[in-house]
Amino acid sequence: MRTKVSFWVFYLSFGIWFIQCHSAKEIPTGPPIPTTKPIESSIEWIKIKESVYIHKSFGSFQGKTYPSNGLVVLTNKGVIVIDTAWTEPQTEELIQSIQAKFQKQIGFVILTHAHDDRMAGVSSFQKRKIPVYSTQLTAKLAKENGYGIPSPILDIQTRLSLGNVSVEVFYPGHGHSPDNIVVWLPDTHILFGGCLVKALEAEDLGNLRDANVMEWESAVKRVLTRYPDAEVVVPGHGNWGKLDLLRHTIRLLVSPNH
Template structure:
């Protein structure tokens, strides 16, 4: 396993703080492995990082605070952040995570199923996603998602929907009707994307139609969260269409 320079720096930094009491605060804040940003007082975007083809990418996911507990939408991409995410949520909201949903079968979405199941947290994926997970010898969810059904819990509600194939054949989106926020997952590219990313398990030919279906099913979206990189820029859906047009 290669040690990347950032981790090396962080290790050195932590030692420096311990031994010398010096401050590496700025560098640590810049390179935090888990970043949580609120969209409102209930919905939060959390970001973890990993490498693909030797390049560092951010993976964005969401969690929803309800009166009954917190619901995770996708597991961290960085496996070292499975537990820190639970701890951060407990510290911030004084609530446990009560369910984990995955938007498709890849490890930046469903990779934490086994870990969270071991913590006694119910995990959720579609029949299709579980079929692929089983086929690949990966851990499926403990429960299955009913697509298109409004799930109400602790004063909040959300819908998991499948609008067609794209980044993967099983990619789903999450709609939060109260806030008109859409968790696009990997079906939606961020506005700063340079290319379509990894499409080896996907369906590029079907993707444009899937985006059209998405737009007609959710005509008014206040905020869309892209699966990777800068989710705070406007124009993610438009960028996805633009990139698809160049394929």
């Protein structure tokens, strides 16, 4: 009996080790932790605070499906959306479920950089005359990549308000992409780090196509210096956590084979 149990313990441990090693090596350039969910899965909601939710969508990268985070912030005058869903159909679903779930209009959308997991659904908002804001650089890159044309106001207007809630955008420098910004919610001390910030479960830096791994560390340090009292940090992909996500991102940058 004892031998049988030990055999199974050994067998299971070996299996877990094997899966961990191999899944990590198979996704050197993807966002963290693929999921087995089909790409057409419904939007998922994760409540962080009474008035702040993560909208989680799903997209495909190098043949695997990954989750992606955006934010929905409720105010007394409507809703602020940070980043679209990863695909157009999921953004349509996102807009409809915001209306159904919260019974509020969407005031505006903020895009945190010009990649499809952040802005594939821009046209769904724009056809409803909902303003979509970005920096000049994001707007330029979005146009070049055929992702639509957001209003480039965020270099000048770094604080935006809707009703009783204001949000601040901050450009820390080139990291995951040349245009990546973070969004700070001063009332709730939530920091949306987007793809500049990796989840604790991420074992690599994800999609490095437009990244600058030399400057990325300084960019994360600028965010740490500016928002030392962040209570919640939301990465572009994976689980939300605290400021240790920023330190984990730096660790991955310093020793990429970590």
